[in-house]
Amino acid sequence: MEAFTTHTGRAVPLRRSNVDTDQIIPAHWLKKVTRDGFEDGLFEAWRKDPEFVLNKPQYKGATVLVAGPDFGTGSSREHAVWALQNYGFKAVISSRFADIFRGNSLKNGLLTVVLPQETVDRLQKLVEADPAAEVTVDLVDRQVRAEGISADFELDENARWRLLEGLDDISLTLREESSIVAYEANRPSFKPRTIEV
Amino acid sequence: MGRTLAEKVWDDHVVRRAEGEPDLLFIDLHLLHEVTSPQAFDGLRKAGRQVRRTDLTIATEDHNTPTLDIDKPIADPVSRTQLETLRKNCAEFGVRLHPLGDVEQGVVHVVGPQLGLTQPGTTVVCGDSHTSTHGAFGALAFGIGTSQVEHVLATQTLPLAPFKTMAITVDGELPEGVTAKDLILAIIARIGTGGGQGYVIEYRGPAIEKLSMEARMTICNMSIEAGARAGMIAPDRTTFDYLQGRDHAPQGADWDAAVEYWKTLRTDDDAVFDAEVHIDAAELAPFVTWGTNPGQGAPLSARVPDPASYEDASERLAAEKALEYMGLTAGQPLREITVDTVFVGSCTNGRIEDLRSAASILEGRKVADGVRMLIVPGSVRVSLEAVAEGLDKVFTAAGAEWRHAGCSMCLGMNPDQLAPGERSASTSNRNFEGRQGKGGRTHLVSPQVAAATAVLGHLASPADLSDVATPAGV
Structure with a gap:
């Protein structure tokens, strides 16, 4: 996983709540067996509308998505994260994320930042008024900065460390091999097995 | 202080606990399907890793499969490739697969319970958000992303952040013509799509206890639509009766030992939930x-x-x-x-x-x-x-x-x-x-x-x- 320390870029305001993962990447895109090539599927239905914010030339090349509350609800599809990254987003800001989406993001190095709705509103207003305004998402200092805005955000220390270092979860867990073996040795015999009977 | 059902199941699966780190949890059952697994198997292959516990892993085909002319080749080449990829991966890594045409094929969350694989007090994961279905048996069951699928394939564990507990108590009796589906839709309308965020919900109370296993699965299934990490219902006689005699249910002395353990899987009287919601079943009606x-x-x-x-x-x-x-x-x-x-x-x-x-x-x-x-x-x-x-x-x-x-x-x-x-x-x-x-x-x-x-x-x-x-x- 690519490490995330700090990122500065232009931002897109997405004024919708409950953006579910079916909107982020529709199901017919999930037939692909790779982790890339999802950029054209991102918000596919909405992008058919020329007025959709991502279609506006002034937001071309933006790398931070400032979204409404409850972003990433619904399906567990990690393809939603890959689609955002394939398109070029490095960070998503919202007042609330669905759990699975957030977990998936952090595993792929897409930083999801939770800020109070009032701050999200201010950021959206800022980039609506000035699409060229830059937003900095600083994981080292756990802070989002833009013109006239400076907001601290929370992220648990362990998740932050993994992101800052770009660490692979599986390698970290495999260091605990002896604990896993010890646990397995004590599992009751009545626990189910999938071996065909 | 007493513990809730969810906390008991969680505690029984902690492989490693350390200050400032997520608990590492053992996974009892890993369900796979064709959509969220190809990139995970690919990851294993690239890292030269194996599936650690093929005996706790099972796959079926459900999302892409046609419901007509199943004996003919699948018309959509991309769907066909995805199913063929699952077949190749399962063969290469030694994972049991029930493909289209097999008598045990079906929607992954219907297949697990009917085989008797979903059992009280187990941890169940799948790269599908509706894994919450299995919580109907008193299992801690939740949907995961593809990176986590790869993690479970490689290690049979997952590092997981702590959760909060919510009790949704449904008092009274569901009126005639009102089903589990109406109840869960009413619950989601009440608490909202983000109302369960961060919580494992335990559904309890007289109206829940009266429900069949099928109805309980309908309830737990839609926990994710309220944003919850998982939904659970304490196992009881209805659960044990459903399981007894199924292919993968414990047998003989194992059955007795299992039931004895399963009976302990109830929230203690003095346990405290982080949030409580009360619903009066009598006030409910068909809901859309x-x-x-x-x-x-x-x-x-x-x-x-x-x-x-x-x-x-x-x-x-x-x-x-x-x-x-x-x-x-x-x-x-x-x-x-x-x-x-x-x-x-x-x-x-x-x-x-x-x-x-x-x-x-x-x-x-x-x-x-x-x-x-x-x-x-x-x-x-x-x-x-x-x-x-x-x-x-x-x-x-x-x-x-x-x-x-x-x-x-x-x-x-x-x-x-x-x-x-x-x-x-x-x-x-x-x-x-x-x-x-x-x-x-x-x-x-x-x-x-x-x-x-x-x-x-x-x-x-x-x-x-x-x-x-x-x-x-x-």
């Missing part, structure tokens, strides 16, 4: 959704709400956008909404009890002219059971289409889709924009409401059928 998220629902007797009635600005905007997408007008009675398609199936309502319930209403009646009704059993086993009971004949006599098992129109990854602007009454779990096909409009309903709606052509409950004559000799 009018909007584009599962929290946008109302009793069938209500009207489409006026967005202006919402105080919260983002809810108001969401309601406006939903009405526009759904082609509805504020104040329109929900009962007057006509549908083109009725879908009975999915991991929410594709089990035998759901099919029986829909068939009992369709028996001797006809699907309304111009309405297409699809019946898609949750698994081949469910299908065989329905055929043995003659339910398929009831459906086809009524003019419904009897299909092969799979996820089908719940998410329209196979050819079963809504056309743009088409409207459905669907027993599935998500009414998101385009979920059942580009431009399709979905109303979530119970199997009973689905059947009554199919007969009348507009959203309706079985009670509305009293004046529809049952033609003699049909």
Whole structure:
């Protein structure tokens, strides 16, 4: 996983709540067996509308998505994260994320930042008024900065460390091999097995 | 202090606990399907890793599978490639697979329980958000992303952040004609799509205890639509009776030891939940959704709400956008909404009890002219059971289409889709924009409401059928 320390870029305001993962990447895109090539599927239905914010030339090349509350609800599809990254987003800001989406993001190095709705509103207003305004998402200092805005955000220390270092979860867990073996040795015999009977 | 059911199951699976780090949890059962696993197997291959516990892993094909002509090659080459990829991966890594055409094939969340693999006190994961279904057995079950699928394949564990606990207590008794689906839709409308965020919900109380395992699965299945990490119901006699004798249920001395353990899986009297919600079952009625998220629902007797009635600005905007997408007008009675398609199936309502319930209403009646009704059993086993009971004949006599098992129109990854602007009454779990096909409009309903709606052509409950004559000799 690519490490995330700090990122500065232009931002897109997405004024919708409950953006579910079916909107982020529709199901017919999930037939692909790779982790890339999802950029054209991102918000596919909405992008058919020329007025959709991502279609506006002034937001071309933006790398931070400032979204409404409850972003990433619904399906567990990690393809939603890959689609955002394939398109070029490095960070998503919202007042609330669905759990699975957030977990998936952090595993792929897409930083999801939770800020109070009032701050999200201010950021959206800022980039609506000035699409060229830059937003900095600083994981080292756990802070989002833009013109006239400076907001601290929370992220648990362990998740932050993994992101800052770009660490692979599986390698970290495999260091605990002896604990896993010890646990397995004590599992009751009545626990189910999938071996065909 | 006492512990809740969820905390007990969690504690029993901690492989490693360290200050400032997420607990490392052992996973008892890992379910796989074709959509969220290819990139995970690819990751293993690139890192030269194996599947650590093939004996705790099982795969089936469900999302892409057609429900017609299953003996012919799959027409969509991309769907075919995905299924072939799963077959290759399972063969290479030694994972048990029930492919299309196999008697144990079906929607992954129907297959696990019916094989007896889903058991109380286990941890169950799958790269699918509706894994919460398995919580009906008192299992801690949750959906994961593909990176986590790879993690579980490689290590049979997951590092997991702590959760909060929520009790949803349903007092009283569900009125006649009110089902588990109506109850869970009402709960989501009440707490909202983000109301369960960060929580494991335990459903409890007299109305829950009376529910069958099928109905409990419907409830837990939709926990994710309230944003919850998982949903659980304490195991009891109903759970044990369902499991006994199934292929993978414990046997002999193991059965006794298991039941003894399972009986301990109840929230202690002095345990404290982080949040509590109380619902009076007696106040509930058939419930349907009018909007584009599962929290946008109302009793069938209500009207489409006026967005202006919402105080919260983002809810108001969401309601406006939903009405526009759904082609509805504020104040329109929900009962007057006509549908083109009725879908009975999915991991929410594709089990035998759901099919029986829909068939009992369709028996001797006809699907309304111009309405297409699809019946898609949750698994081949469910299908065989329905055929043995003659339910398929009831459906086809009524003019419904009897299909092969799979996820089908719940998410329209196979050819079963809504056309743009088409409207459905669907027993599935998500009414998101385009979920059942580009431009399709979905109303979530119970199997009973689905059947009554199919007969009348507009959203309706079985009670509305009293004046529809049952033609003699049909």
